[in-house]
Amino acid sequence: MNSPTPLPPIKRIDPSRAPKVVDPRHDTLGAADAIAAAVAPGSSNRVERMRIDDLSIAYGTKPAVRNVTLPVREGEVLALIGPSGCGKTTLLRSLNRLTELTDTAVATGSITLNGDDIHALEATDLRRRVSMVFQQPNPFPMSIFDNVAYAIREQAARRPSKSALAPLVREALEDAGLWDEVGDNLDHPALRLSGGQQQRLCIARALASKPEVLLMDEPCSALDPKSTEIIEELITRLREKVAIVIVTHNLQQAHRVGDNVAFMYLGELVEYGTVEQVFNAPRAERTQNYVGGVFG
Amino acid sequence: MPQSSAARSERRAERSLGALSSLVLVLITAMCLFVLLKAWPSFSHNGPMWFGWGGNVDDQLAAIFNSPANPAKWDYTIRTWPILYATALLTIVSVAIGIVVSTLAAVFIVEFAPPSVKRVVSPVVRLLAAVPSVIYGLIGILVLVPFVGNHLIGDGRKNSVTFVVQLSGASLGVAVVILTLMITPIMIAIIADALRAVPNGWKEGALALGANRWRVMWTVVVRSARPAIIAAAVIAAARAIGEGIMLAMVSGSVGFAPNPLDGITFVFEPLRPYAATIVDNAEGLSVKPFGQTIYAMAAVLLFASLMLSLGGTLAKRPLRKYGVRL
Amino acid sequence: MSTSTQPKVVHRRGKDTVKSWPLPDRIAYFSCWAVGIGLCLVAAGLILFMLNKGLQYVSLDLIFSNPAVGSDQSQTGGFLAPLLGTVILTLVGTIIAIPLGVATAIWIVEYGRPTRLARAVESGIEVVAGTPSIVLGIFGLLLFSNGIFSFMSFRALGGAVAGRSFLTAGAMMSLIALPLIFTSTREALQQVPAQVREASYALGKTKWSTIRKVLIPTARPGILTGTALGMGRIAGDTAIVVILLGATMQIEKVGSAPIVSTLRGTGSTLTSYVYNNSPAGEGNAPQKAYAAAFVLLLLVLALNFGIDILSRRSKKEIV
Numbered sequence: 001m002n003s004p005t006p007l008p009p010i011k012r013i014d015p016s017r018a019p020k021v022v023d024p025r026h027d028t029l030g031a032a033d034a035i036a037a038a039v040a041p042g043s044s045n046r047v048e049r050m051r052i053d054d055l056s057i058a059y060g061t062k063p064a065v066r067n068v069t070l071p072v073r074e075g076e077v078l079a080l081i082g083p084s085g086c087g088k089t090t091l092l093r094s095l096n097r098l099t100e101l102t103d104t105a106v107a108t109g110s111i112t113l114n115g116d117d118i119h120a121l122e123a124t125d126l127r128r129r130v131s132m133v134f135q136q137p138n139p140f141p142m143s144i145f146d147n148v149a150y151a152i153r154e155q156a157a158r159r160p161s162k163s164a165l166a167p168l169v170r171e172a173l174e175d176a177g178l179w180d181e182v183g184d185n186l187d188h189p190a191l192r193l194s195g196g197q198q199q200r201l202c203i204a205r206a207l208a209s210k211p212e213v214l215l216m217d218e219p220c221s222a223l224d225p226k227s228t229e230i231i232e233e234l235i236t237r238l239r240e241k242v243a244i245v246i247v248t249h250n251l252q253q254a255h256r257v258g259d260n261v262a263f264m265y266l267g268e269l270v271e272y273g274t275v276e277q278v279f280n281a282p283r284a285e286r287t288q289n290y291v292g293g294v295f296g
Numbered sequence: 297m298p299q300s301s302a303a304r305s306e307r308r309a310e311r312s313l314g315a316l317s318s319l320v321l322v323l324i325t326a327m328c329l330f331v332l333l334k335a336w337p338s339f340s341h342n343g344p345m346w347f348g349w350g351g352n353v354d355d356q357l358a359a360i361f362n363s364p365a366n367p368a369k370w371d372y373t374i375r376t377w378p379i380l381y382a383t384a385l386l387t388i389v390s391v392a393i394g395i396v397v398s399t400l401a402a403v404f405i406v407e408f409a410p411p412s413v414k415r416v417v418s419p420v421v422r423l424l425a426a427v428p429s430v431i432y433g434l435i436g437i438l439v440l441v442p443f444v445g446n447h448l449i450g451d452g453r454k455n456s457v458t459f460v461v462q463l464s465g466a467s468l469g470v471a472v473v474i475l476t477l478m479i480t481p482i483m484i485a486i487i488a489d490a491l492r493a494v495p496n497g498w499k500e501g502a503l504a505l506g507a508n509r510w511r512v513m514w515t516v517v518v519r520s521a522r523p524a525i526i527a528a529a530v531i532a533a534a535r536a537i538g539e540g541i542m543l544a545m546v547s548g549s550v551g552f553a554p555n556p557l558d559g560i561t562f563v564f565e566p567l568r569p570y571a572a573t574i575v576d577n578a579e580g581l582s583v584k585p586f587g588q589t590i591y592a593m594a595a596v597l598l599f600a601s602l603m604l605s606l607g608g609t610l611a612k613r614p615l616r617k618y619g620v621r622l
Numbered sequence: 623m624s625t626s627t628q629p630k631v632v633h634r635r636g637k638d639t640v641k642s643w644p645l646p647d648r649i650a651y652f653s654c655w656a657v658g659i660g661l662c663l664v665a666a667g668l669i670l671f672m673l674n675k676g677l678q679y680v681s682l683d684l685i686f687s688n689p690a691v692g693s694d695q696s697q698t699g700g701f702l703a704p705l706l707g708t709v710i711l712t713l714v715g716t717i718i719a720i721p722l723g724v725a726t727a728i729w730i731v732e733y734g735r736p737t738r739l740a741r742a743v744e745s746g747i748e749v750v751a752g753t754p755s756i757v758l759g760i761f762g763l764l765l766f767s768n769g770i771f772s773f774m775s776f777r778a779l780g781g782a783v784a785g786r787s788f789l790t791a792g793a794m795m796s797l798i799a800l801p802l803i804f805t806s807t808r809e810a811l812q813q814v815p816a817q818v819r820e821a822s823y824a825l826g827k828t829k830w831s832t833i834r835k836v837l838i839p840t841a842r843p844g845i846l847t848g849t850a851l852g853m854g855r856i857a858g859d860t861a862i863v864v865i866l867l868g869a870t871m872q873i874e875k876v877g878s879a880p881i882v883s884t885l886r887g888t889g890s891t892l893t894s895y896v897y898n899n900s901p902a903g904e905g906n907a908p909q910k911a912y913a914a915a916f917v918l919l920l921l922v923l924a925l926n927f928g929i930d931i932l933s934r935r936s937k938k939e940i941v
């Protein structure tokens with residue numbers, strides 16, 4: 001891993017665009033330093049899966065992510081929070097290089113997976129190791145079995161037989177808590193499932209290839225409360241298996257499922273820390289404003 | 297009472313538009329009736345054997361043309377198998393090749409081509425679709441046919457079938473090549489539209505699972521655009537079945553059924569489908585039994601294209617849900 | 623601030639190489655490229671070949687002289703009559719097709735009742751689009767040889783109606799253009815936002831006057847596009863000309879009324895001229911066939927791409 005190099009201080013946002021609820025002078029330099037220390041390598045004894053270092057992403061000339069530094073650690077759930085349009089999705093999609101599908105997107109800085117630059121890995125290789133669940137459930141128009149087996153089939157040099165796939169598919173569906181519901185109907189079309197089931201199917205599909213990191217972009221925003229609850233439980237259970245980065249605009253959800261929370265605002269990382277610390281003792285003024293209303 | 301008169305003129309407008317629109321239905325009905333009535337004597341004299349085999353179809357056509365003046369002695373005997381076979385062979389082979397070529401081309405245009413190449417390929421496809429069939433035929437008969445006849449068919453090959461048929465270069469092979477070129481652009485347009493309409497979420501989902509770009513297209517995008525491929529094939533088949541002019545020019549215009557057992561020679565054997573037969577014999581339409589025989593061929597084409605339109609409509613139905621309009 | 627002195631690594635595309643794919647996938651990928659490039663090469667070859675032949679054989683002489691009887695290519699004249707024939711036939715066909723196509727599209731989109739009839743009409747237009755033009759031609763001959771249509775063509779001394787003329791051929795040609803005009807008008811009408819119609823009704827306009835004053839002007843670019851494509855199709859069709867126009871060498875007038883005599887008469891077009899001068903026809907004058915084909919190709923491509931260029935230019939002016 002990299003030796004700790006001096007990190008750039010978190011840049012302040014344009015004061016004219018900052019919320020004026022609290023005097024910006026209270027957003028003390030101390031907060032920025034504390035956060036820089038928290039995201040620095042070696043600040044935790046858990047293994048670091050991914051490291052985002054001084055990452056900036058722009059669509060054309062319009063910046064979406066600015067100078068973000070963040071660790072993604074094994075056994076932990078990292079929750080990305082922030083108001084809509086602050087660059088959460090962009091940051092998440094850059095972790096498995098899906099931002100490259102947008103022609104105008106340009107990134108600077110570095111992202112590593114187990115110490116390797118992700119831009120030097122084959123895209124296919126990277127994406128099977130860093131898997132993703134989207135905001136809208138997007139099961140393929142195939143059977144449930146084929147959906148879950150998709151990633152395994154695409155990764156094998158030779159097409160594996162159905163019987164070889166069956167235990168892997170079952171394991172993934174069990175991990176996603178869907179086996180009890182669909183175990184008997186694996187050949188049913190996936191598009192007939194309910195929204196919540198579809199999203200869990202997408203989670204199973206993403207888990208089937210045994211990724212090292214699982215990215216989730218507001219996985220519950222299209223779902224009803226009951227399904228949301230099931231998926232939150234699921235995330236809590238999965239954290240031992242895979243490092244999870246979840247984007248959410250729902251603070252309670254971040255509080256329920258997150259171990260660490262990163263708060264983004266206008267593309268910048270404003271706050272980073274453990275759940276307790278960010279929600280109970282936020283260091284930056286803007287975090288206080290944002291999370292303040294939640295538990296009042 | 298200005299209001300009621302306005303309402304009346306409104307109703308009149310709707311009725312006139314509706315009547316004008318319904319003309320097309322009247323026309324189709326008239327077309328089916330007229331053609332079938334005219335063709336009936338030929339069908340009724342031959343029964344199902346109209347489609348059967350026996351004798352030389354070109355000799356039979358000549359005999360019908362030279363029927364005596366007395367209507368009681370008119371000759372109607374015809375066995376159109378070689379023509380039916382030629383129509384089916386040309387259509388099936390060129391549509392089959394067309395499906396492969398146009399699917400690959402559509403994937404290229406939608407997914408693989410860099411933007412600068414895309415800007416060239418799309419107008420190229422439209423250009424190939426716009427070229428009149430007589431120009432394809434002209435190039436075929438003046439360039440491809442002599443080339444094949446002089447360079448690809450050796451004397452040995454010519455002699456091997458000399459008692460059955462003359463090999464001049466105008467052949468199944470040349471006909472298939474040009475016919476495929478003619479039907480491919482429209483297939484590409486339909487398939488590319490459908491590929492573009494496949495929800496982006498499926499594409500991203502597959503990419504995010506580590507599938508490479510070809511596998512994403514093949515396993516998810518092309519797969520969900522299958523109805524479009526079928527619709528494209530049906531529309532292309534309708535084009536191929538009805539293509540008369542170009543095939544009259546390059547197919548050799550012989551009522552001969554190429555024999556696959558002849559090996560490679562098969563590709564160089566001439567043939568003539570229904571549409572080209574009609575074109576070749578347009579002069580004789582006023583000769584009674586002959587005209588009726590030719591109209592019977594038109595009736596077969598009309599029936600086939602009606603069936604294909606119906607099939608196309610059914611095939612396109614699943615496309616609506618992606619919002620593809622054809 | 624402190625570390626921004628060294629340039630940062632810029633990532634647009636990370637590693638994503640085709641080389642790492644399994645062999646079948648690589649073959650498929652390169653086949654896609656091969657087919658795409660192949661199509662471009664074929665198109666380029668075709669255009670260059672026709673250009674070469676065209677520059678070689680087209681001359682003003684050919685364009686401005688009429689076909690003549692002769693024993694070799696130097697004596698058979700030019701193709702003025704076929705060129706005029708193409709223009710006349712295209713105009714006749716389009717003039718019939720536009721009102722039909724536009725009216726049908728308006729009726730389908732704005733009224734569409736009874737639903738069943740509307741659906742039948744839409745399928746009917748698809749059937750027409752799928753009917754081979756040779757069948758349309760041969761049906762037209764049958765239809766227009768009827769006594770009641772004798773005003774459209776020529777009645778022989780015995781009373782038999784020829785059925786062959788610019789009018790009858792144009793009527794059938796209109797069926798080739800109809801689906802194209804219908805489809806693009808329908809698309810254009812469907813894209814007019816509902817607010818536009820509502821705003822017009824709110825001003826107290828009736829539906830019919832909304833259609834006339836608001837919808838048709840809005841849909842005009844669509845109608846024009848469809849018309850241009852339809853004209854290209856008509857100009858390029860041969861089968862109907864061979865059967866219904868007679869493909870006579872000159873324009874043969876019928877009667878003495880100024881324009882009507884031409885319309886009732888027979889003639890030829892560039893397409894039938896090309897066909898007849900190819901080895902497949904009686905003329906067998908390849909050079910003339912190439913020359914006429916070149917002019918025909920220019921005409922058809924102008925009709926197909928002219929609208930694009932015009933609309934792009936007008937869009938630029940707006941922006």
Ligand SMILES: Nc1ncnc2c1ncn2[C@@H]1O[C@H](COP(=O)(O)OP(=O)(O)O)[C@@H](O)[C@H]1O
Pocket residue numbers: 059063064082083084085086087088089090091102
């Ligand atoms: N494909 C894109 N092209 C251009 N701009 C984009 C694109 N996607 C997102 N943006 C812009 O980038 C910023 C961040 O967007 P996003 O990452 O989606 O935010 P969030 O997920 O936090 O709501 C927004 O201002 C958005 O408008």
Ligand SMILES: [Mg+2]
Pocket residue numbers: 088089
């Ligand atoms: Mg988002």
